[in-house]
Amino acid sequence: MDTIEDLPALLDLVASHTGPVGRYTPAPSGNMSDALLLVESEAGRFFVKGMRNSPGGRLDSLDRELTVNSHLDGIAPRLVATLRDATWAVGVFDYIDGAPADLKTPDGARCLARLIDRVSDLRLPVELDWPETRWDRFCETPELLRGRTICHGDPHGNNVIIERASGRAYLVDWAWPTLAAGFIDAALLANQLICAEHSPQEAEAIVSDIRGWRNADPKAVDAFLVANVRMMEERYARTEAPWIKAVLDGWREWLGYRMP
Ligand SMILES: Nc1ncnc2c1ncn2[C@@H]1O[C@H](COP(=O)(O)OP(=O)(O)O)[C@@H](O)[C@H]1O
Ligand SMILES: [Mg+2]
Missing domain, CATH: 1.10.510.10 (Transferase(Phosphotransferase) domain 1)
Incomplete structure (x- = not known):
């Protein structure tokens, strides 16, 4: 994940839930997603997992991750929002430091x-x-x-x-x-x-x-x-x-x- 295409669109979508994004940092590991970011805003710190909203990608995988989250009894970080527009499908999670x-x-x-x-x-x-x-x-x-x-x-x-x-x-x-x-x-x-x-x-x-x-x-x-x-x-x-x-x-x- 060296560069993220359409990053401004992703940050706008995330900001629709978190409020204006102050800082964002790529996650230290992981390569199966189109975007993995730590995002900071006045509302707090969030972990953002994004897939391009287009056929042939790994949308199914993101959908399954977002669906299972509420059944995991806190073993996984809490999913706080599911966001989607023409370009991106995104899960916003609690950031765990x-x-x-x-x-x-x-x-x-x-x-x-x-x-x-x-x-x-x-x-x-x-x-x-x-x-x-x-x-x-x-x-x-x-x-x-x-x-x-x-x-x-x-x-x-x-x-x-x-x-x-x-x-x-x-x-x-x-x-x-x-x-x-x-x-x-x-x-x-x-x-x-x-x-x-x-x-x-x-x-x-x-x-x-x-x-x-x-x-x-x-x-x-x-x-x-x-x-x-x-x-x-x-x-x-x-x-x-x-x-x-x-x-x-x-x-x-x-x-x-x-x-x-
Ligand atoms: N909620 C979170 N808070 C903080 N860091 C996270 C969180 N979720 C994942 N990470 C970090 O991001 C990395 C990549 O996320 P992961 O879900 O494993 O994606 P991938 O499918 O690309 O491996 C993880 O190895 C972990 O270091
Ligand atoms: Mg991983």
């Missing part, structure tokens, strides 16, 4: 595990029927991945904000929440922990506090690991990005530990 979780440290790792455990207690209203299917193509037994637990789908350290003043942790970036088996986020976190230099054994110990993990069928977990290796192999063959290789190596290491 804090730092990401460092998954290399036990505290950072446990903090994200606790957030996921809390997510697994939540329920979505029945009309939000979002079955998880992203791994189906890579799995012979996709029925083992089904369930009714809310799945964040991208639990990593930069999607956590630990508020400086209160120490309270938030899970951000609800770009594609789904309903799935209760162990999926725990397994995605374990992969991130292995990528952050924990051993598979340590990673499993850290996620073992997550209820959805404790109740998981080991066969389902193994099937999910195999599916992730295949998915990441396919992605790496397409792009050869170093971060994809690191995630792939994490899944391989864990699979080697569980199925030597």
